[in-house]
Amino acid sequence: NAGVTQTPKFQVLKTGQSMTLQCAQDMNHNSMYWYRQDPGMGLRLIYYSASEGTTDKGEVPNGYNVSRLNKREFSLRLESAAPSQTSVYFCASSGENRAPRDYGYTFGSGTRLTVV
């Protein structure tokens, strides 16, 4: 009954370092998402994957790349971290995504990233 699992929970990077945030869901959901949340800015979509094999840019994709490895896993990569990427990152998944009556998102517990 894990839902959406994110790793790591905390990370400190130096400017210019790279890292990958991992996300896995066990609910057989088609769609997966990466958001960042900053104080006063709300949730902002970085990238999403409507289904296995597809990825699309969200509102703030610059500086990030993603991989939908399989139906369960969706990773977010920072190639060269910058202080502006200090944030809390949430992975989310959802079931039906083309019906009016979907079931909303299930979020992971988040990754608190600090870039110094």
Added chain:
Amino acid sequence: QKEVEQNSGPLSVPEGAIASLNCTYSDRVSQSFFWYRQYSGKSPELIMSIYSNGDKEDGRFTAQLNKASQYVSLLIRDSQPSDSATYLCAARESGGSYIPTFGRGTSLIVHP
């Protein structure tokens, strides 16, 4: 550009009172609406969804939708200190990109 507007608060209510959280949205094609609760330092958790005009009740929570006024609200009856959190409203189209637009959230404080 779709927008979902929420008063950032904080909204402060006494224990046992009704807390009323409001949300307006700019896009008339939005069809699905969601309320998420986010405790400090935690991830958002879906608590209510609503698709039809009117009220939808789930325990102490009631979601209200008025599509003509582009307005959705969440009522929390018999508020408890454990309800203190930030409440996020989200609106989603029935088609198109199907990506919901989130409001920035309203902070609710329930004081004993």
